Amino acid sequence: xxxxxxxxxxxxxxAQELLRRPPSALYRWLGDRIFAVVVxxxxxxxxxxAAGMAIVLYGEGSAALRQFGFLGFVTGTTWDPxxxxxxxxxxxxxxxxxxSVAALLISFxxxxxxxxxxxxxxxxxxxxxxxxxxxxxxxxxxxxxxxWGIFVLAPWMRDNVYLPIFTWAETSYxxxxxxxGNPMGYGLATATIVLSLMIVPxxxxxxxxxxxxxxxxxxxxxxxxxxxxxxxxxxAVLPYARGGILAGAILSLGRAIGETMAVAMLIGNKNxxxxxxxxxxxxxxxxxxxxxxxxxxxxxxxxxxxxxxxLFIIALIVNLAAAYLTRKFSIKGGQVV
Amino acid sequence: MKTLLQRNIRDRIMESLxxxxxxxxxxxxxxxxxxxxxxxxxxxxxxxFTQELGSPSRAMQGRPTGLVHTxxxxxxxxxxxxFLAVPIGMGAGxxxxxxxxxxxxxxxxxxxxxxxxxxxxxxxxxxxVLIVKPMGTFSGLAGAVAxxxxxxxxxxxxxxxxxxxxxxxxxxxxxxxxxxxxRVVLSTVMPAARFGLVTGTLIAFARAAGEAAPLLFTSxxxxxxxxxxxxxxxxxxxxxxxxxxxxxxxxxxxxxxxxWAAAIVLLVFxxxxxxxxxxxxxxxx
Numbered sequence: 001x002x003x004x005x006x007x008x009x010x011x012x013x014x015a016q017e018l019l020r021r022p023p024s025a026l027y028r029w030l031g032d033r034i035f036a037v038v039v040x041x042x043x044x045x046x047x048x049x050a051a052g053m054a055i056v057l058y059g060e061g062s063a064a065l066r067q068f069g070f071l072g073f074v075t076g077t078t079w080d081p082x083x084x085x086x087x088x089x090x091x092x093x094x095x096x097x098x099x100s101v102a103a104l105l106i107s108f109x110x111x112x113x114x115x116x117x118x119x120x121x122x123x124x125x126x127x128x129x130x131x132x133x134x135x136x137x138x139x140x141x142x143x144x145x146x147x148w149g150i151f152v153l154a155p156w157m158r159d160n161v162y163l164p165i166f167t168w169a170e171t172s173y174x175x176x177x178x179x180x181g182n183p184m185g186y187g188l189a190t191a192t193i194v195l196s197l198m199i200v201p202x203x204x205x206x207x208x209x210x211x212x213x214x215x216x217x218x219x220x221x222x223x224x225x226x227x228x229x230x231x232x233x234x235x236a237v238l239p240y241a242r243g244g245i246l247a248g249a250i251l252s253l254g255r256a257i258g259e260t261m262a263v264a265m266l267i268g269n270k271n272x273x274x275x276x277x278x279x280x281x282x283x284x285x286x287x288x289x290x291x292x293x294x295x296x297x298x299x300x301x302x303x304x305x306x307x308x309x310x311l312f313i314i315a316l317i318v319n320l321a322a323a324y325l326t327r328k329f330s331i332k333g334g335q336v337v
Numbered sequence: 338m339k340t341l342l343q344r345n346i347r348d349r350i351m352e353s354l355x356x357x358x359x360x361x362x363x364x365x366x367x368x369x370x371x372x373x374x375x376x377x378x379x380x381x382x383x384x385x386f387t388q389e390l391g392s393p394s395r396a397m398q399g400r401p402t403g404l405v406h407t408x409x410x411x412x413x414x415x416x417x418x419x420f421l422a423v424p425i426g427m428g429a430g431x432x433x434x435x436x437x438x439x440x441x442x443x444x445x446x447x448x449x450x451x452x453x454x455x456x457x458x459x460x461x462x463x464x465x466v467l468i469v470k471p472m473g474t475f476s477g478l479a480g481a482v483a484x485x486x487x488x489x490x491x492x493x494x495x496x497x498x499x500x501x502x503x504x505x506x507x508x509x510x511x512x513x514x515x516x517x518x519x520r521v522v523l524s525t526v527m528p529a530a531r532f533g534l535v536t537g538t539l540i541a542f543a544r545a546a547g548e549a550a551p552l553l554f555t556s557x558x559x560x561x562x563x564x565x566x567x568x569x570x571x572x573x574x575x576x577x578x579x580x581x582x583x584x585x586x587x588x589x590x591x592x593x594x595x596x597w598a599a600a601i602v603l604l605v606f607x608x609x610x611x612x613x614x615x616x617x618x619x620x621x622x
Contacts, residue, residue: 027517028517031517031519031520032517032518032519034519035518035519035522035523036436036518036519038428039428039431039432039435039436040432040436040439040441041428042424042425042427042428042429042431042432043428043429043432043433043439043441043445044441044445045425045428045429046425046429046445046448046449046452046489046490046493047441047444047445047448049448049452049463049486049489050448050449050451050452050455051448052463052467053452053455053459053460053463056462056463056466056467057459057462057463060462060466109358110358110359110361110362111358111362112358113354113355113357113358113359113362114355114358114359114362116355117355117356117358117359118359121352121355121356130359130363132615133363133366134362134363135611136366136608136611137362137366139543139547139607139608139611140366140369140547140604140607141546141547141548141549141578141603141604141607142547142548142549142550142578143547143549143578143581143582143585143600143603144369144373144547144581144600144603144604145369146582146585147373147581147585147596147597147600148369148372148373148600150585150586151376151585151593151597152368152372197362197365197366200362204362228344228345228347228348229348229352230347230348230351230352231344231348233351234351251454254454257456258454258455258456258457258458258459259456260456260457260458260549260550261549261550261578261582265582265585265586285456285458285550288458288462289458289550289553292462292553292554293553293554293557305462308458308459308462311456311458311459312455312459315454315455315456315459316451316455318454319450319451319454319455320447320451322454323447323450323451
């Protein structure tokens with residue numbers, strides 16, 4: 001690679017050509033107009049796409065939303081596509097919220113721990129390796145994690161965790177059994193565990209960025225006051241970085257809400273409440289995946305679109321909250337694309 | 338008041354907790370990678386890359402089956418999606434970076450981030466309504482459009498940051514020697530930002546290549562290679578992530594091991610894209 005190539009103002013033959021033969025006014029004027037129009041139209045197509053998604057999902061789901069009313073649809077607990085043709089999305093809404101929030105709670109502290117460790121403790125080479133591996137977690141396709149969950153994690157968890165707890169509860173606390181549910185391996189608990197692994201990179205990336213952006217003087221000041229390394233982090237660094245940490249957590253929540261394939265493969269797919277900890281459940285994306293290809297009734301199809309619309313609204317709220325926080329605390333970069 | 342010893346012990350405990358949490362997070366990843374390789378490597382043979390899948394009985398009778406139609410379908414759909422997504426994504430990125438005063442930019446930025454954060458399955462539903470419904474059939478084209486919806490916001494965002502990293506002095510130099518604005522962008526700014534642009538496109542490509550959710554009800558899946566090349570666009574087409582899902586939830590053990598092999602191929606492909614993107618990012622600096 002030569003220096004010329006790195007400096008386009010040098011390397012552009014067209015530029016040198018133009019110097020010799022200045023372009024006509026028409027070429028400049030027309031070219032700039034056309035370029036601006038094309039670029040703005042391409043940009044506007046993204047706006048149209050985002051707006052179109054809301055309109056299309058609402059339009060396609062309107063039959064179901066009209067029949068049950070939006071609130072009736074969201075709070076309805078019966079989802080019966082076969083006999084009564086009654087559709088209420090509450091079980092899926094519940095499943096999505098429970099799995100996502102639980103996954104966030106499980107993954108939050110380890111994820112922050114990784115961020116602190118790579119930013120403050122690890123030597124540069126180790127930090128680079130860990131960074132790449134964390135990014136790799138986000139890169140592994142959801143279906144690959146799903147197939148691992150089906151054949152490795154779920155059976156292992158059933159034999160080594162769920163069954164022992166279940167048999168213990170059976171003899172000691174039979175009252176717990178309905179809460180624990182059927183320990184078949186595929187259910188809310190397994191889906192939540194997988195989900196909590198998958199959202200770690202999003203929390204870690206933003207948290208690490210926020211921690212790195214804390215001024216060195218802040219650390220040195222508390223170091224000079226005699227604080228231990230952990231006290232520096234706890235009292236000088238983390239309070240300063242809390243905006244980025246919060247934004248990362250909200251962003252992770254958004255990813256957890258939308259995560260589809262791994263959850264659909266592991267949650268066991270049960271459409272009726274009550275859900276139990278080990279037992280099967282469903283989330284909004286998982287029910288769309290499982291039923292959309294087989295939906296024949298118009299109302300069923302429309303109800304699945306209405307589930308999609310509800311998912312859109314929730315994802316929108318969470319994303320706007322994350323965007324507001326990143327802007328408020330002016331966090332740049334650190335995103336997992 | 339805590340003694341110095343107590344504080345130092347606490348310091349040590351927290352440090353080991355941080356190390357522990359790093360291990361806890363990374364261990365599952367290593368276990369997943371090891372399991373995928375161990376379980377899939379045996380099914381990754383010549384037939385896998387040369388034969389069609391066919392019906393389940395084909396595998397049970399011991400006749401050769403493979404996923405050649407899936408691999409071809411994936412390549413066609415992914416590149417078609419890239420072809421659709423690059424102009425729109427880069428156009429939006431250029432608008433954000435080169436026309437910073439445009440009135441629509443704040444809206445565009447919010448809409449783009451929103452679109453990026455939307456679950457991929459909703460992009461599949463959108464492509465279903467826009468393409469599959471009017472066409473009356475599941476098609477590779479619909480799958481490509483759905484994947485393009487996944488790629489577009491990523492390309493737009495990475496293009497914006499790649500172009501923004503080019504100093505304004507380069508644009509001013511171009512304008513000073515009499516280049517029109519569009520030539521400044523296309524002939525000086527974009528070539529200067531080429532590493533960033535390629536990196537962003539690769540990341541978008543890899544991200545979309547791993548998505549199964551948008552393809553389930555757009556390109557749908559197909560156990561055979563389409564008879565005619567047009568069937569790739571106008572009929573149901575198989576893709577790796579969606580086939581992997583179907584194989585994993587199927588009741589046939591032969592298909593399960595084929596699913597693991599598909600997981601290796603998908604993983605290697607995606608990791609290759611991300612590693613290349615990382616390498617290029619390092620080149621830039």
